[in-house]
Each structure stands twice: as structure tokens, then as C-alpha cells.
Amino acid sequence: MNLNYEEFKEKIKDDIKDYMDEKYKNCGVFIRKVNKTNCEVDGLNFYNIPGLKNATPTIYVNNLYEEYERTGNYEEVVRGAAETMEREIESFNKEIKAELLDTSRLKDNVFFTLINAEQNKELLKTVPHREFEDLAIVYRWNLGNDSLGTYTNLVDNDLAKKECLTENDLYNAANKNTKELFPILVKNMNEVISEIIFGDSELSGEMEEE
Numbered sequence: 001m002n003l004n005y006e007e008f009k010e011k012i013k014d015d016i017k018d019y020m021d022e023k024y025k026n027c028g029v030f031i032r033k034v035n036k037t038n039c040e041v042d043g044l045n046f047y048n049i050p051g052l053k054n055a056t057p058t059i060y061v062n063n064l065y066e067e068y069e070r071t072g073n074y075e076e077v078v079r080g081a082a083e084t085m086e087r088e089i090e091s092f093n094k095e096i097k098a099e100l101l102d103t104s105r106l107k108d109n110v111f112f113t114l115i116n117a118e119q120n121k122e123l124l125k126t127v128p129h130r131e132f133e134d135l136a137i138v139y140r141w142n143l144g145n146d147s148l149g150t151y152t153n154l155v156d157n158d159l160a161k162k163e164c165l166t167e168n169d170l171y172n173a174a175n176k177n178t179k180e181l182f183p184i185l186v187k188n189m190n191e192v193i194s195e196i197i198f199g200d201s202e203l204s205g206e207m208e209e210e
Contacts, residue, residue, distance in 0.1 A: 008068060009042060009061050012078050016044070019082035023050055024089075031061060040122065044081075049089055057088035106163050109142040110155060110170055111178040127156050128167040139170045142181055 003011060013029050027046045034043040042061040049056065059081055068077045117124065117136040129136045139155040153159075160170065 003068070003074065005065050008065050008074075011074075012061065012064060012081060013044060015078050016082050016085065019079050020086055024086075034058065034060070044085075046085065046089070057085060057091075059085055059088075103159065103163055106141050106155070106159070107165060107169070107173045109177065109181075110139050110174045111142060111181050112137045112139050112171070112174040114138075127154060128160050128165075128170055130167060130171065137171070139174055142177075 009031060013031055016029060017024055017027065024046070027048050027050075029044065029046055031042050031044050034041050043058040044061050044064075045056045045058055047056060064077055064081055067080070068074055071077065114132065114135045115123075115138055117131060117134055120136065124136055124138075127138050129138045131137075139160075140152040141155055141159075142152055155170065160167070165173075
């Protein structure tokens with residue numbers, strides 16, 4: 001079996017639930033275009049997930065296909081994708097508090113990030129944003145944190161409309177929240193370079209000077 005990308009995409013969408021726990025058999029599966037920073041990819045998502053509201057993990061089909069091309073083993077790839085999806089769903093259920101998935105709290109948890117405006121023209125058509133020199137300010141919704149990092153969702157036009165938030169509303173809220181969620185930390189370059197090379201380990205005076 002030698003699948004091209006389009007064939008692979010449709011097949012894994014149809015097959016992935018067959019490799020997952022029975023409790024996910026009634027979930028829907030869909031693939032959507034995802035405008036990530038500087039590129040567009042295919043994201044595989046579930047809906048009607050037991051216990052999850054307003055959230056769905058995403059697996060990027062492009063990455064799965066690269067793995068398939070590398071190994072030639074479709075079953076191994078789809079099995080790995082199923083395990084990843086189950087693990088991500090369980091992580092959402094364990095780590096993300098239900099109240100944080102309540103979209104009415106979006107304004108309390110929104111922050112902004114900067115992206116390249118020219119390279120993300122298509123993405124910017126779908127999200128509230130404002131220009132900043134050759135960049136664009138876009139808004140993300142902080143869902144919570146665990147040991148692996150921070151869970152966030154990009155705020156698109158549909159979500160902003162649902163919560164009756166203008167771009168100016170989002171900017172004002174994010175201007176306050178970003179500083180609280182991600183406090184500014186100033187370090188000199190010696191400290192930064194030392195941490196990159198040596199991590200958090202204690203350095204001797206001679207090594208520190210060097």
C-alpha cells in the first residue's frame with residue numbers, strides 16, 4: 001500500500017477511532033486547515049468527546065504523513081496517532097479545569113503575541129488583530145498549565161463574536177493580562193548564555209569568568 005497525501009489524510013480520519021478505547025466510538029472526527037504561524041497545515045480533531053467542553057486536541061496530519069513516508073508502516077503511524085489523541089484527551093481532562101474552558105471567561109485569560117504579518121496574511125483574515133510595524137498582534141486564550149507547558153487557543157473571529165468582544169476589548173484585556181501571566185524578566189547576556197550552555201548548575205568562579 002502506497003498512499004499519497006490526500007489518500008492518507010482520508011484513511012487516517014476514517015481509521016483512527018478503530019485503534020482507540022471504545023468510549024470514543026461516538027466521537028466525530030474532522031480535518032480542518034489550521035493557519036499556524038508562517039504556514040498552513042491540516043489538523044485532525046475530535047468532537048463530542050466525553051467529558052470535554054469547548055476544547056479538542058489537534059494532531060497535525062502533515063507530521064503523520066512525514067512519519068508514514070519515512071517508515072512506510074501505515075498501521076504503526078495510525079496506532080501512534082490514536083495513542084497520542086487518547087493521551088492528549090486524558091491530559092485535557094486531568095490538567096484543564098472545567099471553568100477554564102468556559103468561553104465567558106475568555107476576557108480574563110486572553111493575552112497577545114506577535115507574528116509576522118506578511119507571512120500570515122491568510123491567518124489574519126480569520127482572527128482579530130492589529131498591525132504593529134511589520135508584525136501583527138493576535139490574541140490567545142490561556143487554558144491552563146501542566147508539566148508539559150501552557151495550553152492555549154488562538155482567538156478567532158467566531159469566538160470573539162460569540163463573546164461579543166471587539167478587537168479593542170481584546171487588546172485592553174490582553175494588555176493587562178499578558179503582564180500578569182508572563183511577567184517581564186530582565187537578565188544580562190552572560191546569565192542567558194550561561195544558562196543555555198550549563199543549565200541551572202552551579203559554576204565555579206573560574207568557569208563563570210571563562
